[in-house]
Amino acid sequence: MKKQINLTKATKSTLITVGMVVVAYVILQILVGAGALSSLMKGLLVPLCIYAIMAVSLNLTVGILGELSLGHAGFMCVGAFTSAFFSLCFKETMAAGPRFLLAIIIGGAAAALSGLLIGIPVLRLKGDYLAIVTLAFGEIIKNIINVLYVGRDEAGFHFSMKDAFSMNMASDGQVLINGAQGITGTPNDSNFTIGAILLVLTLIIVLNLIHSRPGRAIMAIRDNRIAAESVGINITQFKLLAFSISAGLAGIGGVLYAHNLSILQAQPKNFGYNMSIMILVYVVLGGIGNIRGSVIASVILVLLPELMRQLNDYRMLIYSVVLIGMMIFNWSPKAKEFREKYSFKRLIAKKTEKEEA
Amino acid sequence: MALLEVRNLGISFGGLRAVDGFEIEIKKGQLYGLIGPNGAGKTTVFNLLTGVYKPDDGKIELDGKNITGARTIDINKAGIARTFQNIRLFKDLSVLDNVKVGLHNLYSYSTLSGIFRLPAYFKVEKEMNEKAMELLKVFDLDKEAEVLASNLPYGKQRKLEIARALATNPKLLLLDEPAAGMNPNETIELMDTIRFVRDQFDMTILLIEHDMKLVSGICEELTVLNFGQVLAKGKTAEVLNDPQVIKAYLGE
Numbered sequence: 381m382k383k384q385i386n387l388t389k390a391t392k393s394t395l396i397t398v399g400m401v402v403v404a405y406v407i408l409q410i411l412v413g414a415g416a417l418s419s420l421m422k423g424l425l426v427p428l429c430i431y432a433i434m435a436v437s438l439n440l441t442v443g444i445l446g447e448l449s450l451g452h453a454g455f456m457c458v459g460a461f462t463s464a465f466f467s468l469c470f471k472e473t474m475a476a477g478p479r480f481l482l483a484i485i486i487g488g489a490a491a492a493l494s495g496l497l498i499g500i501p502v503l504r505l506k507g508d509y510l511a512i513v514t515l516a517f518g519e520i521i522k523n524i525i526n527v528l529y530v531g532r533d534e535a536g537f538h539f540s541m542k543d544a545f546s547m548n549m550a551s552d553g554q555v556l557i558n559g560a561q562g563i564t565g566t567p568n569d570s571n572f573t574i575g576a577i578l579l580v581l582t583l584i585i586v587l588n589l590i591h592s593r594p595g596r597a598i599m600a601i602r603d604n605r606i607a608a609e610s611v612g613i614n615i616t617q618f619k620l621l622a623f624s625i626s627a628g629l630a631g632i633g634g635v636l637y638a639h640n641l642s643i644l645q646a647q648p649k650n651f652g653y654n655m656s657i658m659i660l661v662y663v664v665l666g667g668i669g670n671i672r673g674s675v676i677a678s679v680i681l682v683l684l685p686e687l688m689r690q691l692n693d694y695r696m697l698i699y700s701v702v703l704i705g706m707m708i709f710n711w712s713p714k715a716k717e718f719r720e721k722y723s724f725k726r727l728i729a730k731k732t733e734k735e736e737a
Numbered sequence: 738m739a740l741l742e743v744r745n746l747g748i749s750f751g752g753l754r755a756v757d758g759f760e761i762e763i764k765k766g767q768l769y770g771l772i773g774p775n776g777a778g779k780t781t782v783f784n785l786l787t788g789v790y791k792p793d794d795g796k797i798e799l800d801g802k803n804i805t806g807a808r809t810i811d812i813n814k815a816g817i818a819r820t821f822q823n824i825r826l827f828k829d830l831s832v833l834d835n836v837k838v839g840l841h842n843l844y845s846y847s848t849l850s851g852i853f854r855l856p857a858y859f860k861v862e863k864e865m866n867e868k869a870m871e872l873l874k875v876f877d878l879d880k881e882a883e884v885l886a887s888n889l890p891y892g893k894q895r896k897l898e899i900a901r902a903l904a905t906n907p908k909l910l911l912l913d914e915p916a917a918g919m920n921p922n923e924t925i926e927l928m929d930t931i932r933f934v935r936d937q938f939d940m941t942i943l944l945i946e947h948d949m950k951l952v953s954g955i956c957e958e959l960t961v962l963n964f965g966q967v968l969a970k971g972k973t974a975e976v977l978n979d980p981q982v983i984k985a986y987l988g989e
Contacts, residue, residue, distance in 0.1 A: 612813035
């Protein structure tokens with residue numbers, strides 16, 4: 381008897397998205413092996429994974445939960461610093477493999493917890509108000525870390541919010557987090573393989589969540605809060621669930637980021653609102669609520685400015701033209717019509733139709 | 738004993754007494770109508786019954802259980818489901834998923850089994866799909882299961898809203914102007930559907946409606962609201978011939 385493979389539409393779409401990432405990973409690895417990639421491009425492989433993870437996780441808040449969050453970089457920052465702190469503490473005493481695995485779990489969990497704590501007051505708000513308050517929380521996180529000093533000597537850990545001297549450490553003490561100078565000497569555990577695995581894991585978590593009972597509840601709240609309540613859905617619970625999972629995944633992006641650099645500092649350009657907005661741009665251009673689109677948009681928009689480096693001044697000009705072009709391609713009704721007419725699926729369907737006839 | 742018993746229900750918005758001394762008693766299996774002119778407070782009564790507003794005074798009992806001032810989700814769990822005057826579907830979800838959201842509290846698995854696709858996920862999702870399709874079939878929506886709710890024609894959206902409310906397995910179904918915006922043929926079809934729901938699911942139904950043909954056609958008893966107060970109540974035929982009701986609402 382012929383075995384019937386019965387996949388739902390959702391599972392198929394998940395497999396395609398994950399498959400795309402895997403294929404891209406294999407191709408890039410072959411290129412690296414053949415020496416076909418410049419060192420600049422090689423250096424971009426991990427950031428590509430980081431930005432894709434960030435965009436997918438933000439899309440969970442913006443597209444699936446339907447709340448505009450402008451503080452996503454803050455959660456990345458929490459994940460980066462907690463995991464870098466952990467890795468630095470156990471740099472000598474643990475093997476790289478299990479240490480990084482633990483760092484990922486700790487970074488993700490810390491960010492998810494901060495998402496939960498911030499979510500409790502913030503998710504009472506809606507729309508513009510929520511966006512502005514998340515923006516503020518993102519900045520608060522960054523600024524707290526900028527004045528945080530943590531050191532270690534024989535007596536144990538020392539904390540200060542003032543400067544390194546007020547920790548009163550013994551003379552052989554080691555400063556772990558040095559305020560605005562951040563964390564120095566984090567082991568470089570991130571690599572493209574781990575980045576790709578984490579991206580696939582993020583995609584699976586988000587896509588499977590969407591197509592399950594809690595995901596349906598989250599989207600029901602997005603589409604109509606009053607109706608969702610009337611069929612017995614606990615609004616607060618599912619909003620917090622979505623928000624903290626989104627924050628936790630951003631934290632994992634932060635872990636990758638922290639372990640890709642030897643000096644980790646909380647600056648406006650990496651954990652400020654510029655970063656949050658940039659990730660939001662990836663989400664919007666990839667399509668709000670379209671997880672696969674987030675991955676594609678972040679890859680294109682991260683690569684583009686780097687590929688055009690030799691164009692100097694024209695670089696950002698072309699970048700903005702591409703932004704506008706992508707926007708039109710995604711959202712204009714005419715472009716949508718065109719896409720449907722010449723879509724891959726449709727071409728295949730036509731072909732089989734002809735063969736049958 | 739009455740399934741729904743409401744005593745002396747009242748609420749004020751600022752200086753406006755929107756509902757005052759409202760009383761109603763609905764027996765199990767009854768098809769009950771709530772009518773009255775625009776602004777009389779009918780939808781406010783629905784919102785009070787479902788916990789959208791908390792009453793200032795009065796008492797609501799469902800099946801002998803006091804649900805006065807409870808949260809909307811707890812009232813739904815206790816057994817009241819509703820539809821809305823302006824349709825409120827989950828418009829970007831499929832027809833099937835709309836009903837599955839209604840099944841949310843009857844079927845359960847942990848978030849982790851959902852994310853990591855553990856066996857519980859497949860087992861429960863299969864049960865949910867079967868139950869949801871069963872409901873859709875009753876409303877003749879099973880062929881549109883994969884269609885987005887917002888792409889359904891108007892009449893079917895109304896039906897889907899009823900299906901979603903029924904999915905929560907209520908004891909009492911509240912319908913807020915189910916025939917609004919429907920043409921006469923659709924209204925006749927809707928009357929059949931409502932009767933069918935009552936018989937098939939052994940349901941008690943309270944509905945708000947302006948279409949007198951529908952009201953006189955299916956409601957067994959009526960309560961008339963005017964300026965937030967009960968103007969008349971009783972058997973449909975008697976109430977509709979009450980001179981006070983004719984003067985305030987039906988027109989002479």
